[in-house]
Amino acid sequence: MYFIVVKFQVKPDASETFMELVKPFTEATRAEPGNLWFDWSRSVENLNEFVLVEAFLDDDAAGTHVSSAHFAAGMDSMRPALVSTPKIVSRKVDGSDWDSMGELQIG
Secondary structure: OEEEEEEEEEOHHHOOOHHHHOHHHHHHHHOOOOEEEEEEEEOOOOOOEEEEEEEEOOHHHHHHHHOOHHHHHHHHHHHHHEOOOOEEEEEEOOOOOOOOOOOOOOO
16 A cells, blocks of 8 residues: 655644645545545644645555546645645555554553
């Protein structure tokens, strides 16, 4: 699978409305056949930083995502709300879902 983490530095005046801004992009991406997950979080240390954790089934699914109309529209819609270019880690990894953490087992 393609596993991607992206950090977005959002302008302070846009941080409270950022999730609403990216909602159409999020919903369209989650509806893609090859999308495994597309989950947003907000930093507890910096309320202007949002982190996107996403995964796609394979190279084809990731390629389809970045070439989609909603990807381009999503980038255009969030651009005015951002302070800087987002930081990304994008890797192809084994698996197709989250694994249980071996170091901390519950139950």
